[in-house]
Amino acid sequence: MRLGLINSAWVQAGRGTAFGVRKTKEIGFDCIDVFADPLDIDARERRLIRDECARADLPIVSLPCVAAGLIDFNPSVQRFHVDRVRDYLDFAYELEARNVLLVLGEYIWQQEVIPPAEQWAAGVRHLQTLGDHAASLGLEIALELEPFKLSLLNDVGSMSRFLIDVDRPSVKANLDISHLVLSHQSAKLIETLRGRVAHVHISDCDGKVHGDLPPGRGVVDFAPYLDAIRDLGLDDDATVSIELEYSPDPERIVEWVEEAYTATADLMRAAGLRS
Numbered sequence: 451m452r453l454g455l456i457n458s459a460w461v462q463a464g465r466g467t468a469f470g471v472r473k474t475k476e477i478g479f480d481c482i483d484v485f486a487d488p489l490d491i492d493a494r495e496r497r498l499i500r501d502e503c504a505r506a507d508l509p510i511v512s513l514p515c516v517a518a519g520l521i522d523f524n525p526s527v528q529r530f531h532v533d534r535v536r537d538y539l540d541f542a543y544e545l546e547a548r549n550v551l552l553v554l555g556e557y558i559w560q561q562e563v564i565p566p567a568e569q570w571a572a573g574v575r576h577l578q579t580l581g582d583h584a585a586s587l588g589l590e591i592a593l594e595l596e597p598f599k600l601s602l603l604n605d606v607g608s609m610s611r612f613l614i615d616v617d618r619p620s621v622k623a624n625l626d627i628s629h630l631v632l633s634h635q636s637a638k639l640i641e642t643l644r645g646r647v648a649h650v651h652i653s654d655c656d657g658k659v660h661g662d663l664p665p666g667r668g669v670v671d672f673a674p675y676l677d678a679i680r681d682l683g684l685d686d687d688a689t690v691s692i693e694l695e696y697s698p699d700p701e702r703i704v705e706w707v708e709e710a711y712t713a714t715a716d717l718m719r720a721a722g723l724r725s
Contacts, residue, residue: 451650451679451718452480452686452687452688452689452690453478453714453718454482454689454690455482455691455692455711456485456651456691456693457482457483457484458485458693458694458695459693459694459697460707462695462696463703464700465703467498471499471503472502472506473704474707475508478711479508480509482503482508482510483512483514484512484513484547485514486499488537488541489534496541500545503545509546510542510547511547511548511549511691512542512547513549514551515550515551515552516553516555517534517552518531518555519534519555520554520573520576520577521554521555521557521602522558523568528572531576532579532580535550536580536583538550539584539587539591542587542589543587547589548589548648548689549584549590549591549622549649550590551624552593553596554594554601554602556596556601561600574612577591577593577612578616581616581618581620582618584620589620590620591620592623592624592648593609593623593624594624594629595609595623595624595626597629597630597632597633605635606642607642609623609643610642613643613646622646622649623647623648624647625640625649625650625651625675625679626650626651626652626653626693627650627651627676628651628653628662628670629660632655637674637675638674638678640675640679641681643682644682647684649691650689651693652672652691652692653693653694654667654668654670655668657669662693664692664709665713665717666713673717676721676723679721679723680721680722690718690723692711694706694707694710
């Protein structure tokens with residue numbers, strides 16, 4: 451498998467696109483995930499992303515997208531977010547990426563006002579439409595499993611049920627190891643998603659709250675999860691992407707990313723996922 455980095459690590463530390471791409475390659479990553487909203491960037495930034503990644507010979511794998519409005523109770527908001535995710539998919543096609551990493555969000559009002567089944571049904575309906583668009587472009591949608599109490603997809607069971615209901619080969623799961631730990635999901639459950647995994651995220655945490663730390667900074671026992679991922683038999687181009695959010699010391703972001711790279715590469719080699 452390939453080892454990648456989500457470039458939000460650089461963006462949140464105030465480092466520009468060109469710097470982040472060059473450093474990602476220099477540190478040794480095989481590929482990159484680009485955190486960039488096509489509705490918030492202009493033509494110059496779109497071209498810069500494409501040109502810098504090509505210059506560095508750094509393939510773009512995934513575009514993370516948070517689209518909580520897909521399950522909003524207002525139809526107008528839902529329509530906007532369907533169009534927005536379409537724009538993400540078109541941008542991913544333009545960048546020759548493999549997938550859009552999609553975060554669906556949470557049930558509102560503690561599931562007490564809007565029936566949860568209505569939000570679930572809205573999510574299914576829109577992912578069927580978006581899955582068809584992704585397939586037409588040769589892309590996949592990778593759904594994020596979030597470790598929060600009211601997240602629509604917050605454990606392997608809900609992810610599996612949602613994928614069954616959507617019933618689109620282009621709509622699959624993203625496995626975030628830290629999120630699985632925070633959701634108290636055993637590595638053995640990963641087998642449930644065989645044939646339905648598009649992407650993998652890796653980071654560490656304290657076992658209690660969302661962390662996105664370099665592996666080794668928290669309490670996650672990565673070996674069982676990486677072994678289970680290896681046993682899924684994903685293709686050689688499948689990617690484990692490091693997710694580092696909000697470095698505690700942005701001035702030392704390069705060291706933070708280097709530490710995460712070294713630790714993750716060692717873990718992947720030990721699991722037989724990287725030579």
